[in-house]
Amino acid sequence: MTREEIAAMFARREKAYEDEDAAALAADYAADAVIDSPTGGVHRGPAAAAHVFDAVFTAFDDIKPRTDNLLVDGDRIAQVLTLEGTNMGGMMGLPPSGKSFRVPAVFLYELRGDKIVRERRIYDFTGMLVQIGVLKARPA
Amino acid sequence: MTRDEIVELFARREAAYARHDIEALTACLSETCVVESPLGGTVQGRAAIAQVYRAFFEGFGDATVSVDDLVIDGDHVVQVGTLSGTDTGGLMGMTPSGKPALLPIVIVCRVADGLIVHERRIYDFTGMLVQIGVLKAKPA
Numbered sequence: 001m002t003r004e005e006i007a008a009m010f011a012r013r014e015k016a017y018e019d020e021d022a023a024a025l026a027a028d029y030a031a032d033a034v035i036d037s038p039t040g041g042v043h044r045g046p047a048a049a050a051h052v053f054d055a056v057f058t059a060f061d062d063i064k065p066r067t068d069n070l071l072v073d074g075d076r077i078a079q080v081l082t083l084e085g086t087n088m089g090g091m092m093g094l095p096p097s098g099k100s101f102r103v104p105a106v107f108l109y110e111l112r113g114d115k116i117v118r119e120r121r122i123y124d125f126t127g128m129l130v131q132i133g134v135l136k137a138r139p140a
Numbered sequence: 141m142t143r144d145e146i147v148e149l150f151a152r153r154e155a156a157y158a159r160h161d162i163e164a165l166t167a168c169l170s171e172t173c174v175v176e177s178p179l180g181g182t183v184q185g186r187a188a189i190a191q192v193y194r195a196f197f198e199g200f201g202d203a204t205v206s207v208d209d210l211v212i213d214g215d216h217v218v219q220v221g222t223l224s225g226t227d228t229g230g231l232m233g234m235t236p237s238g239k240p241a242l243l244p245i246v247i248v249c250r251v252a253d254g255l256i257v258h259e260r261r262i263y264d265f266t267g268m269l270v271q272i273g274v275l276k277a278k279p280a
Binding site for chain 1: 178209211212213216217218220234237244245246248260262263264265266267269270273274275276277278279280
């Protein structure tokens, strides 16, 4: 893919996130794609990707990823972004807290052709759980 | 900077980190470099950044960062690594817990004229504090 095609793909994905379109997001993954995320753990392929996206969109129906920078290095991509949302749908078996979170994040991708074959998401996941009230943290 | 120059700069930095060589680490930064990190907040200039390194190495006497990947796009660089260390010296004024931490870390940089001019560190900082026992977390 050219740089322009990759930029267009990620602009489309950001819109799909905002539209909570799990099917559109999942369609970008190869059948053997490996996705490593704090929320979904390590999961594989478009169907599992869609399942995790559905769970995230159920928990946060206003989730908004804002891309701050997109680095393109051949078939490797680093998306630097800010994630924010409100826990309106519950998470990890807990009732919705109605609390919001905002964390910086980096999503790393490897492409093969026009498909994602590997994705790794890194951010302050524990901090996010504390912000939305799933975890309570206090000094030891 | 060329790609080779950037790769060489980050290799030099990785070696300096392995030695906990603060002088060599800050020599990779411009005089007015800005570093944003969960531990040190936003600091500017080599002397202030050296203080953040010092506090971290005093807390984690055996801290290492293994570099898993380097994504380079023009003057923007994302370094993906794994941070490990043991709380042997106490962090944030706490008594040393002797507990280890292991977590992925991403460092987002901008480079110019052979040096890093801006650096932002993204990782599960809250999770790290829980791992070493500075924070206690429990389900809400």
